[in-house]
Amino acid sequence: MKNNSDTQPRKLKDDLKMNYGPNKKFVAICAGTGCRAYGSLKVKEALEAELKKQNMNVDVIATGCLGFCEKGPMVVIHPDKYFYQSVKVADVPEIVSKTVAKGEVISRLLYRHPETKRTMFREEDMPFYKKQLRVVFGSNGMIDPTKIDDYLVINGYQALGKVLSEMTPEGVINEVKKAGLRGRGGGGFHTAVKWEGVRKAAGEPKYVIANGDEGDPGAYMDRSLMEGNPHSIIEGMIIGGYAVGANEGYIYVRNEYPLAVTHLNIAIEAAREAGLLGKNILGTDFSFDIHINKGAGAFVCGESSALFASIEGRAGEPRAKYVHAVEKGLWDKPTVLNNVETWANVPLIINKGADWYSSIGTEGSKGTKIFSLVGKIRNTGLIEVPMGTTLYEIIYDMGGGITNGRKFKAVQTGGPSGGCIPESLLDIPVDFDKLYEVGSMMGSGGMIVMDDKSCMVDVARYFLAFLKEESCGKCVPCREGVRRMSDILEDICAGKGTEGDIDLLETMSQAIADGSLCALGGSAPNPVLSTIKYFREEYEAHIKDHRCPAGVCKALITYSIDPERCTGCGLCIKVCPTQATSGEKKKAHTIDNNKCTRCGACIESCKFEAINVK
Amino acid sequence: MVNLTVDGKNISAPKGTMLLEAIRGAGIAIPTLCAHEAVSRSGACRLCVVEIKKGNRTRIVTSCLYAAEDGLIVNTKSDRVLNVRRLVMELLLARCPESEVLQKMAKEMSVEVQPRFVADSDKGKCILCRSCVRVCEEVVGVSAIGLFSRGSQKTVGTPYNEKSDVCIGCGACVYVCPTGHIEMTSTGDKRKIWGRTFRMQTCDKCGKYFAPIDQLKFISKKTGVPMSELTVCTECR
Numbered sequence: 001m002k003n004n005s006d007t008q009p010r011k012l013k014d015d016l017k018m019n020y021g022p023n024k025k026f027v028a029i030c031a032g033t034g035c036r037a038y039g040s041l042k043v044k045e046a047l048e049a050e051l052k053k054q055n056m057n058v059d060v061i062a063t064g065c066l067g068f069c070e071k072g073p074m075v076v077i078h079p080d081k082y083f084y085q086s087v088k089v090a091d092v093p094e095i096v097s098k099t100v101a102k103g104e105v106i107s108r109l110l111y112r113h114p115e116t117k118r119t120m121f122r123e124e125d126m127p128f129y130k131k132q133l134r135v136v137f138g139s140n141g142m143i144d145p146t147k148i149d150d151y152l153v154i155n156g157y158q159a160l161g162k163v164l165s166e167m168t169p170e171g172v173i174n175e176v177k178k179a180g181l182r183g184r185g186g187g188g189f190h191t192a193v194k195w196e197g198v199r200k201a202a203g204e205p206k207y208v209i210a211n212g213d214e215g216d217p218g219a220y221m222d223r224s225l226m227e228g229n230p231h232s233i234i235e236g237m238i239i240g241g242y243a244v245g246a247n248e249g250y251i252y253v254r255n256e257y258p259l260a261v262t263h264l265n266i267a268i269e270a271a272r273e274a275g276l277l278g279k280n281i282l283g284t285d286f287s288f289d290i291h292i293n294k295g296a297g298a299f300v301c302g303e304s305s306a307l308f309a310s311i312e313g314r315a316g317e318p319r320a321k322y323v324h325a326v327e328k329g330l331w332d333k334p335t336v337l338n339n340v341e342t343w344a345n346v347p348l349i350i351n352k353g354a355d356w357y358s359s360i361g362t363e364g365s366k367g368t369k370i371f372s373l374v375g376k377i378r379n380t381g382l383i384e385v386p387m388g389t390t391l392y393e394i395i396y397d398m399g400g401g402i403t404n405g406r407k408f409k410a411v412q413t414g415g416p417s418g419g420c421i422p423e424s425l426l427d428i429p430v431d432f433d434k435l436y437e438v439g440s441m442m443g444s445g446g447m448i449v450m451d452d453k454s455c456m457v458d459v460a461r462y463f464l465a466f467l468k469e470e471s472c473g474k475c476v477p478c479r480e481g482v483r484r485m486s487d488i489l490e491d492i493c494a495g496k497g498t499e500g501d502i503d504l505l506e507t508m509s510q511a512i513a514d515g516s517l518c519a520l521g522g523s524a525p526n527p528v529l530s531t532i533k534y535f536r537e538e539y540e541a542h543i544k545d546h547r548c549p550a551g552v553c554k555a556l557i558t559y560s561i562d563p564e565r566c567t568g569c570g571l572c573i574k575v576c577p578t579q580a581t582s583g584e585k586k587k588a589h590t591i592d593n594n595k596c597t598r599c600g601a602c603i604e605s606c607k608f609e610a611i612n613v614k
Numbered sequence: 615m616v617n618l619t620v621d622g623k624n625i626s627a628p629k630g631t632m633l634l635e636a637i638r639g640a641g642i643a644i645p646t647l648c649a650h651e652a653v654s655r656s657g658a659c660r661l662c663v664v665e666i667k668k669g670n671r672t673r674i675v676t677s678c679l680y681a682a683e684d685g686l687i688v689n690t691k692s693d694r695v696l697n698v699r700r701l702v703m704e705l706l707l708a709r710c711p712e713s714e715v716l717q718k719m720a721k722e723m724s725v726e727v728q729p730r731f732v733a734d735s736d737k738g739k740c741i742l743c744r745s746c747v748r749v750c751e752e753v754v755g756v757s758a759i760g761l762f763s764r765g766s767q768k769t770v771g772t773p774y775n776e777k778s779d780v781c782i783g784c785g786a787c788v789y790v791c792p793t794g795h796i797e798m799t800s801t802g803d804k805r806k807i808w809g810r811t812f813r814m815q816t817c818d819k820c821g822k823y824f825a826p827i828d829q830l831k832f833i834s835k836k837t838g839v840p841m842s843e844l845t846v847c848t849e850c851r
Contacts (some may be wrong), residue, residue, distance in 0.1 A: 320680075468766065511698045514663070516659045
């Protein structure tokens with residue numbers, strides 16, 4: 001396999017450097033889905049128009065997600081790397097005439113630390129970014145994901161060149177093994193072990209698949225990688241294909257991720273044109289191509305055997321996996337299925353070496369992990385941290401703590417199949433094994449932060465309702481059991497819980513976890529078990545005292561107006577949709593609980609915090 | 615042959631035998647609803663679960679799909695196993711409160727109705743074991759029925775619940791259904807199933823109605839045997 005073709009991507013890159021270079025002036029604007037929703041494409045158009053108007057020849061790059069979604073749209077002015085947040089079209093003329101033209105900073109667009117009130121110029125100064133280690137995700141901000149040249153400039157496809165010219169398939173597997181890479185999709189299975197299994201398995205052809213069926217509520221790490229740096233996933237897959245002896249790969253991506261689908265398609269086409277994908281890659285005798293398979297949005301299709309069924313054109317239902325996918329996967333052929341983020345880690349390991357990679361992280365979990373930080377958190381967004389970073393650092397240092405100065409209550413990790421972790425465990429280092437030990441899991445990296453206004457029974461109810469809808473319905477424990485658990489939780493939240501419910505939920509949980517066909521059912525009880533374990537008194541309050549301590553469950557709460565605080569401004573009367581609030585102007589108002597639907601409109605409108613919930 | 619231990623008893627079974635057959639072969643009873651000999655296994659009902667020990671690892675598997683292995687230690691009556699089976703039976707009783715088959719089975723397993731589960735009234739006796747769907751696809755070869763929707767909304771039926779063009783009225787689905795959910799009525803020269811009425815063929819010899827004409831046509835087409843040779847019932851043949 002040795003030949004001189006490895007010079008190809010390197011040469012390509014050297015040519016390109018002439019055009020880019022580190023001191024080049026350009027404007028990067030985040031065009032991830034979050035920032036697009038904030039209107040970043042309009043800002044981009046305005047920037048281009050304004051630069052033209054002011055006769056400046058400066059490129060504007062629409063990049064992938066930069067992670068700090070709370071503050072979008074974000075604009076970064078290179079080479080100074082001034083970081084502007086919440087940029088509006090109206091800010092554009094000033095950005096061009098001051099920052100781009102003269103290098104002057106516009107301080108109102110800079111990030112201001114909420115406590116110290118200090119303004120911060122660059123990404124690396126900001127607490128949100130400071131403790132992150134963005135080795136996988138960081139490239140998003142440097143490239144236009146629709147341009148393969150941009151990826152080549154940041155050492156893209158160098159790893160592939162190295163693999164094809166210098167490494168044997170076994171050598172690649174060994175490097176990944178030495179790095180200690182574990183699957184980012186939830187299971188945390190050792191990637192190299194999987195690869196080795198497929199390499200040794202009998203049966204042709206073999207397949208390589210990227211799982212981009214990210215379905216956890218609030219999680220969008222994989223989406224942002226596919227949108228923001230599709231080539232890193234493709235390069236990882238080609239290397240994986242070479243390592244296991246596969247010539248065909250699939251990317252299974254949700255159809256609800258249209259931008260990801262578009263960018264992946266553009267990237268695949270560009271890689272084919274550059275001779276990096278298709279027949280005789282880089283002039284070697286190794287051929288590999290990738291197809292995109294769009295999923296129709298079933299959560300269960302993230303499960304390996306259901307995903308295979310879906311690609312094969314059947315209903316997305318799992319099958320028993322006593323024979324592993326490594327031996328019988330897609331079309332019953334040996335198959336490597338890895339998560340999108342896992343694939344994106346592969347080129348990094350090859351480029352920087354297993355020793356470097358395994359120096360990051362904990363004993364059992366190496367490298368970094370991308371998390372989506374959502375919920376009652378100040379800095380909503382995507383973060384990438386070394387494995388072993390504590391929950392406290394993630395939530396308080398990067399996340400900036402809880403919104404509205406409220407108190408932290410729990411963090412839900414691992415998506416609907418994960419568990420809720422209480423405040424007492426915030427010091428645990430986040431890695432595959434530790435999260436499992438405390439009754440939750442890494443999952444694909446979703447983190448939903450909850451404050452003291454979140455009812456943990458209601459949280460469990462929400463997740464079980466989600467899983468009830470998403471169960472494929474094949475096996476009895478999951479289809480019928482999760483539904484019945486969900487019914488019981490609905491009852492408890494409606495004040496109709498009965499004395500033995502907690503015990504019954506626990507017994508059912510054990511049977512459903514043991515008896516379900518796939519991991520969806522197997523882990524479905526986790527939100528219930530972990531909330532019972534850490535917040536049992538809340539369940540008891542609902543069942544025995546018919547009380548929702550957090551003031552969430554509508555059937556168990558009443559609203560009242562504190563006559564001391566109420567100024568009689570009349571705002572709550574105006575906003576109430578059911579005319580439950582009444583009273584004379586400038587005199588304390590009252591709420592008729594027979595009419596009140598506990599919608600919360602009055603609470604939001606009241607400036608004097610006069611409305612009590614009990 | 616492979617040698618394994620089941621409930622403390624040493625047994626052996628030919629390589630490739632599923633645990634379900636191996637264990638039953640040793641005279642130990644295992645309940646199932648979805649493992650019908652005519653169709654491939656789906657592992658849907660989960661009643662046949664057993665606990666297996668391999669090295670230090672213990673886990674619950676469905677015996678109908680797990681092949682017997684050398685050195686495997688199987689427990690068919692552990693607490694975990696019985697807990698799964700009990701829940702499955704309780705859930706099925708709540709889903710299909712009218713099913714005599716389930717009631718009888720529950721009684722044998724000493725499982726009672728779980729009062730906390732409100733009994734369904736819209737599911738009939740269907741436990742979604744999918745034996746009917748499999749027999750129609752794998753044995754008959756027409757795939758007239760399938761599964762629709764997902765989760766608790768899942769149902770069995772013809773596409774869009776309309777009269778199926780491909781159904782041959784053979785009734786194989788009725789024969790494999792473990793709970794008697796599928797309705798098939800035969801009166802005179804007519805058979806009704808899945809909302810469609812089939813005309814029946816009389817036996818050339820005894821004169822009895824014995825099979826839908828569509829079924830005989832299908833067999834004739836598939837096997838090349840002329841229709842005239844198929845119009846004799848099995849008893850007179």
